[in-house]
Amino acid sequence: MPVVPSQFEIAGLTIKVTLDETLGKDKKVVGEARYATQQIILDPTTCTEEGLYQNFLHEFTHWIFYITGHDDLRNNENLVDLIAHFYHQMNKTARYDR
Numbered sequence: 001m002p003v004v005p006s007q008f009e010i011a012g013l014t015i016k017v018t019l020d021e022t023l024g025k026d027k028k029v030v031g032e033a034r035y036a037t038q039q040i041i042l043d044p045t046t047c048t049e050e051g052l053y054q055n056f057l058h059e060f061t062h063w064i065f066y067i068t069g070h071d072d073l074r075n076n077e078n079l080v081d082l083i084a085h086f087y088h089q090m091n092k093t094a095r096y097d098r
Contacts, residue, residue, distance in 0.1 A: 003049075004042065004056045011067045013038055017056065021045045031055040033062040050092075057091075058084035 007016045016039050023029060023043035030052070031042045040059040044052055061083045065074035073079060 004053055010060075010063060013067070015040060015063060017042065019044050031059045033059045033066065035063075035066055053091075054084060054088045057087045060084070061087070 005017055007014055009015070018039055018041050020041050020043055023032065023041055024046035025043075029043075030046045031040060033040055040056065040063070042052055042055055042059070046052075047055065058081055061080045062074055065071070065080070
């Protein structure tokens, strides 16, 4: 299973991934995309490592829609979650035999 990165680049931006063990308790969420500070915040105490990775992909999907200017899609939690699950399954089952 892939590990959640500490940072990545998308469309010329460097996005830092920060772990915050109070996010779930304080805001009742596993993750947040923070556009103004170019961050993804995740709470590792709220789920398994695999669940944390899926939530990273969920927040990454928010970033894709944010960067492409599709706020209607960015705010559609059902669509964002569905796409994140597709990314997650592809990454989990991908084979690299070549």
